[in-house]
Structure formats: structure tokens, C-alpha cells
Amino acid sequence: MSGSSASLQPPADAVKPVRHPDAPAPGELLGAHYGACFGCGSEQPHGLHLQARAGEGVSITAEFTVQPAHQGAPGLAHGGVLATALDETLGSLNWLLRTIAVTGRLETDFVRPVPVGATLYLEAEVTAVAGRKIYSTATGRLDGPDGPVAVRADALFVEVKVDHFVEHGREAEIKAAMSDPDQTRRARAFEVNP
Numbered sequence: 203m204s205g206s207s208a209s210l211q212p213p214a215d216a217v218k219p220v221r222h223p224d225a226p227a228p229g230e231l232l233g234a235h236y237g238a239c240f241g242c243g244s245e246q247p248h249g250l251h252l253q254a255r256a257g258e259g260v261s262i263t264a265e266f267t268v269q270p271a272h273q274g275a276p277g278l279a280h281g282g283v284l285a286t287a288l289d290e291t292l293g294s295l296n297w298l299l300r301t302i303a304v305t306g307r308l309e310t311d312f313v314r315p316v317p318v319g320a321t322l323y324l325e326a327e328v329t330a331v332a333g334r335k336i337y338s339t340a341t342g343r344l345d346g347p348d349g350p351v352a353v354r355a356d357a358l359f360v361e362v363k364v365d366h367f368v369e370h371g372r373e374a375e376i377k378a379a380m381s382d383p384d385q386t387r388r389a390r391a392f393e394v395n396p
């Protein structure tokens with residue numbers, strides 16, 4: 203069963219997404235946007251360490267290999283971890299728009315079980331933009347980029363100001379991220395145009 207809810211259908215006045223002129227070239231690895239990110243950061247031993255690459259237009263491909271720490275049922279990936287992989291891949295799309303946005307809604311279909319040790323081949327694209335609302339969709343496949351679909355998701359991201367993180371994030375991490383001497387890393391932690 204699939205089919206996303208009405209709130210994930212772009213409104214009539216939605217427009218096509220526009221790739222930012224400074225977006226990374228197709229094929230380029232995005233790298234982690236924040237070292238402590240559970241989805242992509244290298245500083246989280248049990249994180250997903252998801253690696254995303256810019257695609258054509260406003261699209262992303264990504265890979266994530268399921269580790270023993272990601273189990274739900276014995277030998278199988280936890281559904282929440284798979285949703286995280288989809289969320290992270292979809293979130294990475296906003297870097298191609300150079301828009302700061304957070305997940306408002308994420309609807310996920312779990313189509314096939316994903317074993318420990320399997321690599322999930324993800325692809326995602328922005329389908330429409332309406333004001334602050336960014337509509338996107340993603341799939342995760344097994345055995346290769348053209349393999350059978352194991353998971354898919356539709357999402358709505360909502361554009362926010364950098365103040366969103368400053369106001370709501372724990373002070374210690376915000377201060378540390380803000381004082382990073384590397385300007386690009388500082389910007390990417392909050393997905394801000396450097």
C-alpha cells in the first residue's frame with residue numbers, strides 16, 4: 203500500500219525547484235554537513251555515516267550500509283533507522299537549493315525487509331516548492347541503484363531562518379558549531395549559504 207496524504211500534495215501555485223548556481227556539480231560528494239549528525243557525521247560511532255552525492259537538477263543519490271547497531275528485529279534494520287536514512291537523503295536536497303529547511307512531515311513505506319550488512323542505494327529529488335514549503339520524494343533500493351525498492355518516502359520540508367537552531371538547539375552545541383573556525387563547515391552545520 204502506498205500513496206501520500208493530501209498535505210504532501212503540492213498546491214496549485216507550486217513551482218519547479220531551482221538548482222542553486224553554486225550547488226555542487228553532479229557526481230560530487232556532499233560530505234557531512236555536521237560531524238555530530240546521526241545521519242551523516244563521522245563523529246557518531248553508531249551513526250549511519252550516509253554518503254550523499256549531488257545528482258542532476260535538484261536530486262541526490264546516497265548510500266548507507268546497515269550495521270549491527272542498526273537492528274530492530276534480529277538481523278534486520280530498524281524501521282526508524284531506515285526512515286532516518288530517507289530523512290537525511292531528503293534533507294541533503296536542500297543544500298542544492300541553498301535553503302535552510304527542516305523536516306515537517308515524512309511519510310514512509312517499508313516495502314521489503316533490509317538485512318544487516320546490506321547497502322541501501324537511495325535517490326531523492328525535490329518535486330515542487332511553494333513559498334516556504336519544499337516537497338520531495340525518495341526511494342531506497344537493495345542490491346544496487348537499479349535493484350528492488352525496499353523503502354520509499356514523501357516529505358515536506360519547511361524553510362526556516364538560522365535562528366530556528368539558535369533558539370531551539372542546546373546552547374553548548376550551538377556555541378561550538380558557531381565558533382568553528384572553518385567558515386564552510388560553520389555554514390553547513392546550519393545549511394547556510396557561506
Ligand SMILES: CCCCCCCCCCCC(=O)SCCNC(=O)CCNC(=O)[C@H](O)C(C)(C)COP(=O)(O)OP(=O)(O)OC[C@H]1O[C@@H](n2cnc3c(N)ncnc32)[C@H](O)[C@@H]1OP(=O)(O)O
Pocket residue numbers: 209210232233234235241289290291293294295296297303304305306307333334335358360362390393
Ligand atoms: C550537505 C548538507 C545537507 C544537509 C542535510 C541536512 C540533513 C538533515 C536531515 C534531517 C532533517 C531533520 O531531521 S530536521 C529535524 C526534524 N524536524 C524538526 O525538528 C522540525 C520541528 N518542527 C518545527 O520546528 C515547525 O513545526 C516547522 C518549522 C516545521 C513549521 O513551523 P512554522 O515555521 O511555525 O511554520 P508553519 O506556519 O507551522 O508551517 C509553514 C507551512 O508548512 C505547513 N506545514 C508545517 N508542518 C507541516 C506538517 N507536519 N504537515 C503538513 N504541512 C505542514 C503549514 O501548514 C504551513 O503551510 P501554509 O499555511 O503556508 O500553506
